[in-house]
Amino acid sequence: MVTYYFPPSGGSGVQRTLKFVRYLPDFGIQPVVLSARNANYPILDQTLVDQIPPHVNVYRSLLFEPYSLYRLLTARQTEESTDIATLSFTETDRASLAERLSEWVRSVFFIPDARIGWLPFAVLKGIRVIQRERPDIIYSSAPPYTTHLIALVLSKYFRLPWVADFRDSWIGWLSTPQWRPPLSRALEMKMERAVLRHAQRIITVSRGVRADLYSRHSHLPPDKWILLPNGYDPSDYGRARPRDPRLVITYLGSMYGRRNPETLIEALELLYRNDKTLSERILIRLVGRIGKPILDRIKTSLVSGLFQIISYVDHAESLAYLMATDLCLLIIDDAPGNEGILTGKLFEYIGSGQPILALAPKGEAFDLIKGQNLGVCVTPNDVDSMADTLKRFLHLHSTHGRIPKVDSAVKERFDRRYQSGILAGHLKRCIRKGDI
Numbered sequence: 001m002v003t004y005y006f007p008p009s010g011g012s013g014v015q016r017t018l019k020f021v022r023y024l025p026d027f028g029i030q031p032v033v034l035s036a037r038n039a040n041y042p043i044l045d046q047t048l049v050d051q052i053p054p055h056v057n058v059y060r061s062l063l064f065e066p067y068s069l070y071r072l073l074t075a076r077q078t079e080e081s082t083d084i085a086t087l088s089f090t091e092t093d094r095a096s097l098a099e100r101l102s103e104w105v106r107s108v109f110f111i112p113d114a115r116i117g118w119l120p121f122a123v124l125k126g127i128r129v130i131q132r133e134r135p136d137i138i139y140s141s142a143p144p145y146t147t148h149l150i151a152l153v154l155s156k157y158f159r160l161p162w163v164a165d166f167r168d169s170w171i172g173w174l175s176t177p178q179w180r181p182p183l184s185r186a187l188e189m190k191m192e193r194a195v196l197r198h199a200q201r202i203i204t205v206s207r208g209v210r211a212d213l214y215s216r217h218s219h220l221p222p223d224k225w226i227l228l229p230n231g232y233d234p235s236d237y238g239r240a241r242p243r244d245p246r247l248v249i250t251y252l253g254s255m256y257g258r259r260n261p262e263t264l265i266e267a268l269e270l271l272y273r274n275d276k277t278l279s280e281r282i283l284i285r286l287v288g289r290i291g292k293p294i295l296d297r298i299k300t301s302l303v304s305g306l307f308q309i310i311s312y313v314d315h316a317e318s319l320a321y322l323m324a325t326d327l328c329l330l331i332i333d334d335a336p337g338n339e340g341i342l343t344g345k346l347f348e349y350i351g352s353g354q355p356i357l358a359l360a361p362k363g364e365a366f367d368l369i370k371g372q373n374l375g376v377c378v379t380p381n382d383v384d385s386m387a388d389t390l391k392r393f394l395h396l397h398s399t400h401g402r403i404p405k406v407d408s409a410v411k412e413r414f415d416r417r418y419q420s421g422i423l424a425g426h427l428k429r430c431i432r433k434g435d436i
Contacts, residue, residue, distance in 0.1 A: 002034045002126070010314065013167065017165075022052075022233075024424055026417065029427055032057050037061060040065045046314070063118035063121050103177075107184065111187050111191070112188050112192075113146055137163065140163075143167065143168050156198070161200045162200055163199065168205075202225050205229050241320045250286075250325035250327070252348065253288045255294055260331070265298065279303075279306055286310065288318075328354050328355070328356045329357050333361075334379070338363065339364065341365060342365055350411055373408060
């Protein structure tokens with residue numbers, strides 16, 4: 001398994017592969033992990049190291065990451081990743097020569113991403129690992145897309161079958177440069193074509209990711225594609241934080257750029273103008289990394305006192321906050337292509353059993369939440385509907401003291417162990433001689 005994000009890395013990108021590593025042995029697949037040594041992870045979570053099974057061998061290679069140069073150019077000393085920092089730029093930031101230069105460097109030279117310097121070290125380490133461990137198949141998880149290039153080289157060198165897992169799409173996706181010069185874009189397109197052509201199976205976490213990739217590679221056979229969404233691990237939901245008597249709405253994860261709570265803020269301000277006691281009745285809890293423009297907007301709003309900002313905490317602690325909430329806040333901005341987004345946090349929300357308050361365009365997430373009665377969806381920029389929704393939940397909370405949990409049979413489909421069993425089946429089929 002080739003993966004950049006692996007414990008002690010924290011954040012949502014690590015969970016999918018970590019849980020596969022944990023549960024695949026239950027289905028007759030013994031993972032061997034190739035990751036990076038001393039990587040410049042934007043988030044560290046040492047508690048996740050304990051979830052790596054002791055019988056799983058983890059190999060880590062050297063890597064070169066150009067973040068020191070990036071920080072020198074931008075004078076940023078934060079722990080934000082390049083992608084988060086870039087997406088958090090204000091218009092003033094973008095006007096500065098340093099920021100424009102850093103974006104240009106990223107778009108022109110970081111192909112396919114800023115981890116491309118890891119490729120030669122990972123390939124050399126991977127050759128030694130494969131010679132020692134003798135695996136039957138290669139699995140890689142992206143982003144970063146460099147992991148797929150590493151797997152591509154190793155698969156060709158050893159003539160091993162390979163499964164490429166896409167947690168996001170690639171060319172022009174949200175976390176990738178929207179613009180590249182023609183030569184850089186052509187090179188990136190060549191990389192994407194090589195990966196999708198050579199991989200025996202292509203896994204995507206949503207129909208939207210598959211549709212985006214398929215739009216550029218429609219010649220690929222239908223049986224090459226596998227849909228395997230993100231999920232949740234029931235064993236992660238242990239303790240809960242003390243409950244607050246107010247109606248608590250909790251958001252987990254990063255919030256930056258167009259992924260922001262503006263519609264929620266405006267709806268709260270609308271309610272606050274008519275009811276100054278609102279601060280005694282509702283609490284908005286944001287747990288994770290929040291971009292500075294959003295923090296500034298919250299601090300200057302009429303309802304700043306309704307917000308509680310909690311910087312990044314480890315995975316177990318974040319779920320403890322989730323178990324003590326009344327509503328789980330999901331935000332998907334209304335941008336082209338976002339109708340196909342199914343974020344990892346959505347499935348952890350589903351696993352908690354708490355109702356979801358989604359600010360999302362019509363699409364996969366909207367349909368899942370509405371179709372399975374997992375909560376309420378409000379389309380972006382519909383301030384009046386958000387205000388009406390909040391009033392209904394406030395009334396329900398004041399009447400019953402809390403919001404009832406949801407009970408949906410759909411939860412079983414997103415259990416990480418159940419999904420590991422599905423992945424194991426696909427891996428075994430690829431290993432068969434006739435399928436290589």
